[in-house]
Amino acid sequence: MKIAFIGLGNMGGGMAANLVKAGHEVRAFDLSAGALAKAREHGAAGFASVREAVEGADAVVSMLPNGAIVERVYAGDVIGPAPKTALLLDCSTIDVATAKSVAAAAETAGYAMVDAPVSGGIAAANGGTLTFMVGGSAEAFARAEPILAAMGKAVIHAGASGAGQAAKICNNMLLGASMIATCESFRLAEKLGLDQQTFFEIASKASGQNWSMTSYCPVPGVGPVTPADNGYQGGFATALMLKDLKLAMAAAKDAGAEVPMGDLAERLYEAFDAAGNGALDFSAIIRTL
Numbered sequence: 001m002k003i004a005f006i007g008l009g010n011m012g013g014g015m016a017a018n019l020v021k022a023g024h025e026v027r028a029f030d031l032s033a034g035a036l037a038k039a040r041e042h043g044a045a046g047f048a049s050v051r052e053a054v055e056g057a058d059a060v061v062s063m064l065p066n067g068a069i070v071e072r073v074y075a076g077d078v079i080g081p082a083p084k085t086a087l088l089l090d091c092s093t094i095d096v097a098t099a100k101s102v103a104a105a106a107e108t109a110g111y112a113m114v115d116a117p118v119s120g121g122i123a124a125a126n127g128g129t130l131t132f133m134v135g136g137s138a139e140a141f142a143r144a145e146p147i148l149a150a151m152g153k154a155v156i157h158a159g160a161s162g163a164g165q166a167a168k169i170c171n172n173m174l175l176g177a178s179m180i181a182t183c184e185s186f187r188l189a190e191k192l193g194l195d196q197q198t199f200f201e202i203a204s205k206a207s208g209q210n211w212s213m214t215s216y217c218p219v220p221g222v223g224p225v226t227p228a229d230n231g232y233q234g235g236f237a238t239a240l241m242l243k244d245l246k247l248a249m250a251a252a253k254d255a256g257a258e259v260p261m262g263d264l265a266e267r268l269y270e271a272f273d274a275a276g277n278g279a280l281d282f283s284a285i286i287r288t289l
């Protein structure tokens with residue numbers, strides 16, 4: 001397949017390389033010359049604009065920073081210039097409202113489009129082990145699945161347009177809140193004189209068990225190897241967690257949903273990010289407790 005790929009940054013670079021490995025002809029564009037050069041090294045063809053990259057494409061995949069950019073790229077250079085037969089897949093993490101409006105504009109113009117945000121970081125993007133949460137019609141999902149499968153280990157149909165983004169931000173709101181709750185439980189346990197490893201072993205087998213503890217323990221030297229064991233370097237950056245929490249708060253406001261724990265998590269991550277910790281793994285928030 002001829003696949004146009006827009007946005008070859010930390011995530012998109014590895015994803016595009018996996019599409020090349022799967023035998024696709026990848027037509028790449030990024031505003032950054034460095035990102036484009038790397039994509040060429042991985043076997044993609046580089047183009048000077050989105051319009052040139054989408055010419056004759058069977059599918060267009062985008063992995064961009066935010067909703068405003070996604071809207072601009074699709075409205076200006078994809079919807080219209082890409083063949084009407086091309087399937088459009090936006091894998092960026094953006095707000096639900098923009099995901100729905102861009103897909104609606106694409107559908108009105110005769111395209112099929114899905115929102116397909118990912119779970120998993122840069123290592124999963126490079127390794128082809130991302131999880132895709134897909135919003136769109138059953139038909140569009142059926143077309144998207146084999147393309148996404150070349151970049152991930154799981155491709156799940158979440159529902160109609162926007163449902164992929166909804167699943168992503170609800171999951172990450174739960175993750176942000178559960179990480180802070182895990183951090184404070186370990187800190188309290190310590191203050192009460194409990195050995196951290198002993199508390200891990202007990203809580204892992206008791207009702208407090210959760211992913212933030214058993215798979216991603218924020219305490220160095222406890223549980224499996226995590227970013228905590230590497231000075232909170234790598235992993236999932238605080239700035240990206242904050243981005244997802246802000247998207248969740250915006251969606252909650254639009255939907256009239258009460259999210260007091262998510263709201264508090266957003267404020268705590270905002271303060272942690274503002275203190276200069278945006279590049280640290282999100283589990284480093286334990287340092288504030």
Ligand code: NAD
Pocket residue numbers: 006007008009010011012029030031032035063064065066069073091092093094118119120121122235236237240243
């Ligand atoms: P990044 O900043 O490394 O990459 C984004 C790329 O888009 C950059 O190379 C930039 O030059 C390019 N770009 C920006 N505007 C453009 C335009 N108009 N036309 C073409 N290219 C343009 O970001 P990333 O870490 O790769 O994240 C991309 C998306 O994936 C974001 O929505 C992010 O929230 C999401 N995400 C990231 C992670 C992660 O761990 N990094 C995990 C899950 C989801």
